[in-house]
Amino acid sequence: MAFKLIESAEAHWRRAHARTGVGAIRLTPATRSADSPKAPADTRYAQPSHIFTARIDNFLSTDSDCRHKTMPAPAARRPIERSATVSRRPHWHTVAQHWRALFLAVCSCVLPLIMSGPTTANADVAAPVHVYVAGDSTASTYTTGQAPRTGWGQALPVFFNSNAVVVNVAKSGASSKSFIDLGRLDHILGLITKGDYLLISFGHNDEKSDDPTRYTIPATTYKSYLSQYIDKARDKGANPVLITPVERRRFNSAGAITPTHGEYPAAMTELATAKRVPLIDLTASSTRLWNAQGVEGTKNYFMILPAGVYPDYPDGIEDNTHFQAYGAIQVARLIAHSLNSQAVIPAADFQKLDDKIPTSAIVWPTTAPY
Template identity: 60%
Template structure:
């Protein structure tokens, strides 16, 4: 089954793949009157290009689980923290486009943890919450609905095969902020950790970007990445987000209950949209 998925993915190298579920990316300024889900996040959520296949982010896969009348604007940026995303003006771009009734999913933590990088680092109980409030307040000022999403858990297993958490106090900080500000929360940390724990060390390699040398043309030397996803993992993490996100409009229950969504349901644009 893994080989079948990757054979299909090779076809994506020639251009975008259009799925049976209609996952063509939404185009800024071309969404008409459709309600829009905006994604503010990091590389685990970002949309990747044909040169990155089969790497994918959960924001890239989110349209799989939404009806076609709902647009998705995935603004997630590789390497971003809650601080750097705002400082680079990326939050301002979202707030300029967001409209009443739209939804803003906010998911950071991976790069906020990098104490060696002052451009990205935030402290979990002070500056992390301060920056997240900019997203919450900005969305609400425009009568849009913010939803906090705790960071997806990495693939972390001890030598005896038991999993362990890797995000320190950042998920707890986001949970506390959600409660204090009465903001809906999707606890993706807990949900993804439960999934990785159930699957175990070896099966999770088919979710994360683990490839043997020569297996995929874009990674001729192979790769062993315990943070980022290949298509299958991105789809399943997007399923976790959509299933837990009661406030996300237009959830497609048929897709949510379909256990066999193929990896080639995703579309890879020619360039990474958030970096173009």
């Protein structure tokens, strides 16, 4: 199409100069002699492919009306000292050449930008990074029929802006083993792309030695299953992050939290060091938070509900493992702060890390997302 535009421009200049005669020179072909009959009145204007012999002094004339001049008779001419063979191009061709050169120069600058696709800034706006969550019931997304129960993966989006999208694939009751056996890791691997993040947090159900479908041994199979998440995420160009299991609300007689995860947090820490994976020690940070809030203060964090207040829990409930909306928000804050302070995810992707977040910021879907 570009070359059709150039040809159209050339045709326009031909028509314009054919009407006005500007730039045209009436020449005498080199083959004409003194005895030849006079050239017909419609002698053609010179074309690029025509070669003529003309006296140099005629070409030096500045008379703007030279196209109407009649060549003097041979006898009246002064002696010819020399002649030249000149390829004469009409004015329209010269201008068209300039337009052609300009057009090609612009194309050489613009076309590479078009072919290369959007700039990095535009690409970032159009395609934010995704933060995938692989975990258990402490991280899961709960529905309206289960509110106010909330997983920290469900609350995590409130601490990210539009540069990052949280995709919570955590499964209630899952261990590092059963999550893979159920096809949940494969689901993530079918979506995750280069530059995305995979947050990996298991331990609560890996501890269930009476259930062979979920149980793993800290020093061996636990590390082996976690390694699959790490290696397969990296194969996709994504960034794995290990998160030790959040501590339960279990106080001793002295009012201090009693550790409940045995050797699993230490095993995950060792694996993170061996594989050079960022580690968020949520076991330690949540323990500090529970100890700071104390026995009574932590009741607002966990699913400790009185009877007759929540329609879906008419008899009330005392669950020291799972969170209300407020507790999930605070645990998600611990994770977001750690991701930010370790520069695992760019600081520009976070928001409201120290703001008071209302529980109304939590979204409970009508159906489970996965």
